[in-house]
Amino acid sequence: MLLLNVNDEISPLKAVVLGTAESPGPVPRPDQAYDPKSLEHILEGTYPKESDMVREMDAFAQVFENYGVKVYRPEVLKDCNQIFSRDIAFVIGDKLIKANILPEREKEVEAILHVLDKIDDKNILQPPEEVHVEGGDVMPWYDHIFMGTYTAMDYPDFITARTNGAAVEYIAEQFPDKIIKSFQLRKSNTEAIENALHLDCCFQPLGKGKAILHKNGFLVEEEYQWLVDFFGKENVFEITKQEMYRMFSNVFSISPEVVVSERNFTRLNDWLRKQGFTVAEIPYGEISKQEGLLRCSTLPLIRE
Incomplete structure (x- = not known):
């Protein structure tokens, strides 16, 4: 049996x-x-090739192997994009919550049944249909759970709005001992540089009390400011609009000291090293063309 345990990001x-x-x-x-x-x-004819994306994910798997992490992979479904496992489920504490994702992606959940079968049924939650939620919008952080959401009346018009107000209420009900802090995210169906698809596209907490933030990803300035105050301005690495577009905030912590990052994120990687982090750099630029990066590709099951 897998005894799930995820209470933070690091x-x-x-x-x-x-x-x-x-x-x-x-x-x-x-x-x-x-x-x-x-x-x-x-439209530009630059959509990533399978061989390039497989190579990038193999590099990520190798980093996990180097650090002694047990890695599960989905069963390969023919002609199905299964890169972003964070979208289909996520873990908080000892519970795995299945995401109510875009209907055409339901079969991706079936591809990880060999993992779900190792988890006690009572620790797997299936939200009701009206709850829309994806793991990129949910971050357990000790006594808090940070959530990205979009609750305006035009929610149904945005394919990029993945987590609704009902999801925030549902998570609050399931985890009454946690402080739920939600953030309204900026959405666009047509302009990638103006779209925060998930919370982890404009925010990422790190070890050593640090965090990555992009102000324009948040619709409400006070909510962005809350995060700045929470971590302390001196601990925040503020990324530009172009850096958000390139997914600078979607790195992944293997531990409080070790961050996996894209090798071309020079400004970020230099800063991380100056803060005392070990940076495991890998190529992930082709996968980023699908508006997802390192955190999106992972579904952590057990952290110490």
């Missing part, structure tokens, strides 16, 4: 589901794009 990682880039299928048609960045690359 404690030493013991077990994780890492997505797979095998058999993602043909380049989608423009009307099949889930997000504006994928759409951009479909």
Whole structure:
């Protein structure tokens, strides 16, 4: 049996589901794009190739192996994009919450049944249908749970709005001992540089009391300011609009001291090293064309 345990974003990682880039299928048609960045690359003819994405994910798997992390992979479904395992489920404490994701992605959950079968049924939660939530919008942080959301009346118009107000209420009900702090995110179906697809696209807490933030990803300045005050301005690495577009905040902590980052994030990686972090740099630029990066590709199951 797997005894789930995830209470933050940084404690030493013991077990994780890492997505797979095998058999993602043909380049989608423009009307099949889930997000504006994928759409951009479909239209420009620069959509990533399977071989490049497999190579990038192999590099990520190698880092986990180097640090002794148990890695589970989804079963490969033919012609199905299964890179972003964070979207399909997430763990808080000893509970795994299945995401109510875009209907066309339901089969991705079936591909990790060999992992779910190792978890006690009472520790797997299936939210009701009206609860829309994806793991990129949910961050356990000790006594807090940070959540990205979008609750305006035009929510149904945005394919990029993935977590609704009902999800914030549901998580609050399931975890009454936690402080739920939600943040309204900026959404765009057409402009990737103006779209915070998930909370981890504009915010990431790190070890040593540090955090990465992008102000424009938040619709409400006071909510952004709350995070600045929570971590302390001197501990925040503020990324530019272009850096958010390149997914600078979507790095992944294996421990409080070790951060996996994209090798071309020079400004961020230099800063991380100056703060005393070990930075495991890997190529992940092709996968980033689908508006997801390192955190999106992982579903942590057990942290120390």
